[in-house]
Amino acid sequence: xxxxxxxxxxxxxxxxxxxxxxxxxxxxxxxxxxxxxxxxxxxxxxxxxxxxxxxxxxxxxxxxxxxxxxxxxxxxxx
Numbered sequence: 001x002x003x004x005x006x007x008x009x010x011x012x013x014x015x016x017x018x019x020x021x022x023x024x025x026x027x028x029x030x031x032x033x034x035x036x037x038x039x040x041x042x043x044x045x046x047x048x049x050x051x052x053x054x055x056x057x058x059x060x061x062x063x064x065x066x067x068x069x070x071x072x073x074x075x076x077x078x
Contacts, residue, residue, distance in 0.1 A: 033061060
């Protein structure tokens with residue numbers, strides 16, 4: 001799994017991608033599958049500004065818009 005924004009967003013909004021994601025995808029031949037992880041920014045365990053120990057975390061997997069190649073490259077989105 002790759003986190004293209006570099007980590008958990010401090011406020012839950014989408015952050016700019018770090019350079020290298022497209023290079024990694026093109027050079028590995030992997031299938032790119034976007035996954036949105038919502039709620040992690042509220043966790044005291046993973047985020048500096050978190051306010052809850054065990055917040056509700058929701059994962060959304062975008063199977064329909066996967067960019068097919070070879071293996072699977074899971075990418076956090078949002």
